[in-house]
Amino acid sequence: MSEPSRLLVLVGSPRRNGNSAVMAEAVARGAADKGATVAVRFIDDYISNFLRDCRVCRKPNGECSIEDRFRELFFDDFLPADGVVFCTPVYWYGVSAQTKAFFDRTFCYYAGSYPDSAEVVARMSRKRVGLVLASEETYPGASLGIIHQIQEYSRYTRSEFVGLVRGFGNSRGEVSRDPGDPLAESIRFGTSFFDLKYSDYHLDTDRAGKVWPEKGS
Numbered sequence: 001m002s003e004p005s006r007l008l009v010l011v012g013s014p015r016r017n018g019n020s021a022v023m024a025e026a027v028a029r030g031a032a033d034k035g036a037t038v039a040v041r042f043i044d045d046y047i048s049n050f051l052r053d054c055r056v057c058r059k060p061n062g063e064c065s066i067e068d069r070f071r072e073l074f075f076d077d078f079l080p081a082d083g084v085v086f087c088t089p090v091y092w093y094g095v096s097a098q099t100k101a102f103f104d105r106t107f108c109y110y111a112g113s114y115p116d117s118a119e120v121v122a123r124m125s126r127k128r129v130g131l132v133l134a135s136e137e138t139y140p141g142a143s144l145g146i147i148h149q150i151q152e153y154s155r156y157t158r159s160e161f162v163g164l165v166r167g168f169g170n171s172r173g174e175v176s177r178d179p180g181d182p183l184a185e186s187i188r189f190g191t192s193f194f195d196l197k198y199s200d201y202h203l204d205t206d207r208a209g210k211v212w213p214e215k216g217s
């Protein structure tokens with residue numbers, strides 16, 4: 001039997017019972033129901049500092065000298081994962097600082113100055129990536145910068161950006177009253193995460209012309 005897929009659900013809000021968190025839990029529930037091994041982590045529990053100048057602060061053995069738990073999150077949860085769902089509130093039309101700091105801090109370990117950077121680069125690459133956004137504003141433009149960032153992150157790491165859930169709310173957990181029902185959508189997203197069809201064609205890609213098989217075939 002094959003190993004269950006490993007999903008990391010990374011929450012970038014400081015609010016434990018906030019909108020990103022409740023959607024993150026829903027994604028996790030869906031994925032676990034489907035048999036995935038799931039970890040939900042709040043970035044706040046692991047990162048308490050921004051990236052610094054690695055040339056100045058890297059230890060002689062190549063390790064990052066910043067004293068927080070980023071290393072644990074990165075090596076124990078992120079690198080082994082087959083898929084990662086980034087769950088973040090929209091802050092100033094971008095990801096939260098926590099989420100951005102997560103991306104920035106990976107530099108310490110994929111940079112060539114880290115002794116095992118080649119292995120880190122390989123393990124950072126080729127994951128499934130998903131996005132869950134909580135915002136007050138409903139218009140599509142409020143999320144476009146973030147979608148673009150995750151798309152570029154996925155391209156750069158040769159990952160597959162398979163989907164997005166947006167939930168609207170402001171006070172804690174208010175997304176549960178969003179008539180679009182982002183909690184149900186989040187559960188579905190989790191359930192189907194490792195099966196979602198991913199396609200990104202080029203002009204010269206060989207393709208069948210149809211996206212789905214005929215019914216009954």
Ligand SMILES: Cc1cc2nc3c(=O)[nH]c(=O)nc-3n(C[C@H](O)[C@H](O)[C@H](O)COP(=O)(O)O)c2cc1C
Nearest residue numbers: 013018019020089090091092093135136137169170
């Ligand atoms: C610092 C800050 C900046 C925000 N910027 C935006 C914004 O640009 N657009 C928006 O729609 N909502 C914005 N919001 C509202 C949050 O996105 C919204 O309350 C969200 O539901 C919070 O998610 P959480 O409960 O997971 O923390 C902002 C909130 C804060 C605290």
